[in-house]
Amino acid sequence: xxxxRSIRFRRALNEALREEMDRSPEVFLIGxxxxxxxxxxxxxxxGLSDDYGDDRVLNTxxxxxxxxxxxxxxxxxxxxxxxxxxxxxxxxxASDQIVNQAAKLRYMTGGQLSVPLTIRTQGGGYxxxxxxxxxxxxxxxxxxxxxxxxxxxxxxxxxxxxKTAIRLDDPVLFIEHKxxxxxxxxxxxxxxxxxxxxxxxxxxxxxxxxxxxxSKMVGFSLQAAAELSDRGVDAEVxxxxxxxxxxxxxxxxxxxxxxxxxVVHEAHRRAGFGAEVASTVAERAHxxxxxxxxxxxAKDVPLPMAPNLERFVLPSVEDIVNTxxxxxxxxxxxxxxx
Numbered sequence: 001x002x003x004x005r006s007i008r009f010r011r012a013l014n015e016a017l018r019e020e021m022d023r024s025p026e027v028f029l030i031g032x033x034x035x036x037x038x039x040x041x042x043x044x045x046x047g048l049s050d051d052y053g054d055d056r057v058l059n060t061x062x063x064x065x066x067x068x069x070x071x072x073x074x075x076x077x078x079x080x081x082x083x084x085x086x087x088x089x090x091x092x093x094a095s096d097q098i099v100n101q102a103a104k105l106r107y108m109t110g111g112q113l114s115v116p117l118t119i120r121t122q123g124g125g126y127x128x129x130x131x132x133x134x135x136x137x138x139x140x141x142x143x144x145x146x147x148x149x150x151x152x153x154x155x156x157x158x159x160x161x162x163k164t165a166i167r168l169d170d171p172v173l174f175i176e177h178k179x180x181x182x183x184x185x186x187x188x189x190x191x192x193x194x195x196x197x198x199x200x201x202x203x204x205x206x207x208x209x210x211x212x213x214x215s216k217m218v219g220f221s222l223q224a225a226a227e228l229s230d231r232g233v234d235a236e237v238x239x240x241x242x243x244x245x246x247x248x249x250x251x252x253x254x255x256x257x258x259x260x261x262x263v264v265h266e267a268h269r270r271a272g273f274g275a276e277v278a279s280t281v282a283e284r285a286h287x288x289x290x291x292x293x294x295x296x297x298a299k300d301v302p303l304p305m306a307p308n309l310e311r312f313v314l315p316s317v318e319d320i321v322n323t324x325x326x327x328x329x330x331x332x333x334x335x336x337x338x
Contacts, residue, residue: 002188002189002190003188003189003190004156004186004187004188004189005186005187005189006184006185006186006187007155007184007185007187008155008181008182008183008184009154009155009158009176009180009181009182009183009184009185010042010043010044010181010182011155012155012156012158012159012187013044013120013158013159013162013176014044014045014046014047014048015159015187016158016159016160016162016163016166017029017044017045017048017082017162018048018051019163020080020082020162020163020166020167021048021052021056024080024166026078026079026080027056027079027080027081027082027166028055028056028057028058028074028079028080028081028082029045029048029056029057029058029081029082029083029084030058030060030067030070030071030081030082030083030084031045031058031059031060031067031083031084031085031086031120032059032060032061032062032067032084032086033059034048034049034057034058034059034084035049035054035057035059036049036050040084041084041086041122042122042176042178042181043181044084044120044176044181045057045084063093064085064090064091064093064094065093065094065096065097067083067094068083068085068094068097068098068102068119069094069097069101071083071117071119072097072101072102072115072117075102075114075115075116075117075171076105076113076115079116080116080117080118080166080167081117081118082118082120082166083117083118083119083120084120084121085119085120085121085122086121086122087121087122087123087129087133087178088121088122088123088135088136088137088138088175089132089133089134089135089137090121091119091121091137091141091173092137098119098141098144098147098171098173099141099144099147102115102117102146102147102171103144103145103146103147103171104145104146106146106170107145107146114169114170115169115170115171116166116167116168116169116170116171117171117172118162118165118166118168118171118172118174119171119172119173119174120162120174120176121173121174121175121176122175122176122177122178123135123136123137123138123175123176123177123178123215124136124177124178124179124215124216124266125179125266125298125303125310125314126179126216126310126314127178127179128305128306128307128310129178129303129305130303130304130305131302131303131304131305134178134303134310135267135303136215136265136266136267136268136272136298137267138151138173138175138214138215138243138267138273139243139267139271139272139273139276141173142243142244142246142273142276146170146171147170147171147172147173147244148165148168148170148171148172148173148197148242148244148245149172149173149175149242149243149244150162150165150172150173150174150175150197150241150242150243151175151214151215151240151241151242151243152174152176152215152241153203153213153214153215153216153217153218153219153239153241154183154185154218154219154239155183155184155185155186155187156185156186156187156188156193156195157195157201157239157241158176159187159193159195160193160194160195161174161195161197161241161242162174163192163193163194163195164194164195164196164197165197167194168197175215177215177216179216180215180216180219183219195241197241197242197245198242198245198246198247199241199242199247199250200238200239200240200241200247200250200251201238201239201241201250202236202237202238202239202250202254203218203221203222203237203238203239204222204225204235204236204237205236206225206234206235206236206237206258207234207236207257207258208233208234208235208258208260208328209228209233209234209235209236209258209260209261209262209324209327209328210235210236210238210251210254210255210257210258210260210261210262211224211225211235211236211237211238211262211263211264211320211324212238212240212251212254212261212262212263212264212274212277213237213238213239213240213263213264213265214239214240214241214243214265214273215265215266216266217264217265217266217315218237218239220264220315220316220317220320221235221237221264221320222237223317224317224320224321224324225237227317227321228321228324228325231321231325233324233325233328235324236254236257236258238250238251238254240277243273246276246277246280248280248284251277251280251281252280252281252284252285252288255281255285255288255289256285256288259288259289259290259291260289260290260291260327260328261277261278261281261289261293261294261327262293262294262295262296262320262323262324262327263277263278263293263294263295263296264295264296264297264315264320265295265296265297265315266297266298266314266315267297267298268297268298268299268300269295269297269298269299269300270300272295272297274295274297275295278293278295281293291327291328291330292327294323294324294326294327295323296315296319296320296323297315298313298314298315299312299313301313
């Protein structure tokens, strides 16, 4: 049995960066306030400038388009830059570099150029981050061919996926949830912990309903599954881990076992990636379904700053429980529902 250590999500990311910087001199970090004393907006890069020097941990002005553009140029010429953008919302300021340049260069050059560029950024709410600092925009970028999207849901996947992202020869948008940095979880204590892209994980086996989630919603879904178990419902929880590539097979196999699907994400319901999951199952596993596919998501309004309003807008464990109960038995009509 593989030994593991319980460490914080933030430390898992820091370890991944250290190990990849040790492994390859082409890996360098670039972003705002990455060096000491700050160590990044969420302390993920803490200590790295002391250990690797200012030529491999680069501070930049507050200009997302410029820093992503600089990293893109470096990636095209053989380096492996890791960008940090303080918030996923701010990736929109670099959207031309990300969407029109990085994602398309391999295709437009007939494979003559690769773009080994990793863009770490922070998404999600639950911290009163409000409308311009707490959005979940993963589906926007998942829509772009040529761009890979990772959404880790625990420390082990955070470390393993980040190490894999840095080694890939294609651009990766690596979205970390800002409310998970202090989360603690087991990380395999092995020399090389790599998690492949495009391979979802069944985090809890079950037979009555499949719950598909990613990022912070994986933890919420596991809590919901525990509550459902107390009420006689056996829920299976599938963590997608990456949206691009999307592991359709694991989801379809799970739905074949349970006959029911609830998709949970923090992004707004309309045009969220949950719609892609739902349509894939409807198209390819219609005969397996014993109930309509259900979605749990944020309400379609800008994210409020007030904590009580933020809680009202964003998904909760209770929302997942109630939706799963209705999916298993339509006669269930909990008093509080979405």
